Amino acid sequence: MSHSTLAEIAKANFKPASPLVDRELNPHALIAKYAVRGKIPTMAEQLKDTLQSDPDALPFDKIIAANIGNPQQLDQKPITFYRQVLALIEYPDLLKNENVTQIFPHDAIDRANEIMENLVSVGAYSHSKGVLYFRKTVARYIEDRDDHPANPEDIYLTAGASSAVNYLLSLLSNGPETGFLIPIPQYPLYTASLALNNATVLPYYLNEEEKWSVSASEIQKVIAKAKEDGVKPRSIVLINPGNPTGSILTAEGIAEIINVAAEHGLVIIADEVYQENVYEGEFVSVKKVLRDLQKIDSVKYADVQLASLHSTSKGMIGECGQRGGYMELIGFQESVLAQILKLASISLCPPVIGQALVSLMVNPPHESHPSHGPFRSEKLGIFNALKERSHKLYLAFNKMKGVSCQEPAGAMYCFPQLTLSEKAKTAAAQAGMAPDEFYCAQLLENTGICTVPGSGFGQVPGTWHLRTTFLAPGTEWIDDWAKFHEKFMNKYEN
Incomplete structure (x- = not known):
């Protein structure tokens, strides 16, 4: 049985159809929105690309991804015991290596063996x-x-x-x-x-x-x-x-x-x-x-x-x-x-x-096991850092003009309310944005801090909020935010 060549097939006489456009897709998918990875985070990715090609192009040297609860993206270290056990079960031949006890504590080895059984x-x-x-x-x-x-x-x-x-x-x-x-x-x-x-x-x-x-x-x-x-x-x-x-x-x-x-x-x-x-x-x-x-x-x-x-x-x-x-x-x-x-x-x-x-x-390491002390120290260190930054961010917000914030008792976020001037709202409308989105865009473009407008989470009509994590290490970025906010409020003062 003979077959046509690719060149012969390509000569077939037909009019090609147009590719799909969005109006032909599932209408329910089109109306779904996910602000955590929406317009402002997309802008942040574009600015990150700009910094990579020209580190001096923007008034900041890095993006602070405060838009999403993604701790290890923001330099939170993984818990050692967890990763040790995962490493062993990913490559169980290590469990048979005579030197494995020189690399891994015995409770990690025991847990990995138990899992593999x-x-x-x-x-x-x-x-x-x-x-x-x-x-x-x-x-x-x-x-x-x-x-x-x-x-x-x-x-x-x-x-x-x-x-x-x-x-x-x-x-x-x-x-x-x-x-x-x-x-x-x-x-x-x-x-x-x-x-x-x-x-x-x-x-x-x-x-x-x-x-x-x-x-x-x-x-x-x-x-x-x-x-x-x-x-x-x-x-x-x-x-x-x-x-x-x-x-x-x-x-x-x-x-x-x-x-x-x-x-x-x-x-x-x-x-x-x-x-x-x-x-x-x-x-x-x-x-x-x-x-x-x-x-x-x-x-x-x-x-x-x-x-x-x-x-x-x-x-x-x-x-x-x-x-x-x-x-x-x-x-x-x-x-x-x-x-x-x-x-x-x-x-x-x-x-x-x-x-x-x-x-x-x-089922973390038991108190009698060698990994318990380091595990507890790592976990407590992360907890205390989160608690400290949450409180500092809460205090910083409530010192800012036109901002009020409930202190977070848990989770990883603050959700402050913004009172914006009519001048700021007009500037937002001219930019084709809601007022909270406009504020978040200005914050990103001036400081590199990426947040999410409150409208992405829902809010009482007529109020404006934003969500930020307090996962980013250090507190300098909080100070940068406060400086930006003062300039923003002065610029758009009625």
């Missing part, structure tokens, strides 16, 4: 829920944290908490008549995912003047209004500690929201990825509060459905690129769980090295 290889697919050994370590951690039993079969290891969010929202969404109660301000993963799934966002506003507190009565009003509009509330999202607010919910506040969920049959999605980032007060999990309520009244709270999320990307670990996370599912019917498992199965399994990191996060 439960794995074929980190390069092999695992169960779609994740390796059972890892899920058992997570269950033990939850039991110790909450003083309530946990079942490994309720644990799903995930590629970061974001994949768990995507599973849940895609499964629970059933068109625009399905509503999701989302805190405002919120982490934009939620509104973006709901846009992709053509579901309806039901915003409930946090009270900024009362440390970004949650009001159950306000949530009831949102639910009532949604039902009047023909939207069925399906789920409520809690972010605790708060992103971007840094607030921490009390057990009593959580209990009031559980009451609302029980009354209306709402699935609770508890985003608790910052549970180790607590600087003031105490973190209490939604699961613990739910189990405590169920002990008081087993009938009233019997059918509450809860999905709790955690991640290796935050805390003192900051292993964002490893994509480790888990969700615990409580109170769901078996038929629903089967569908969640199906979604997890479509992705085959989460990264196995990320699963291993989850198990290390929830």
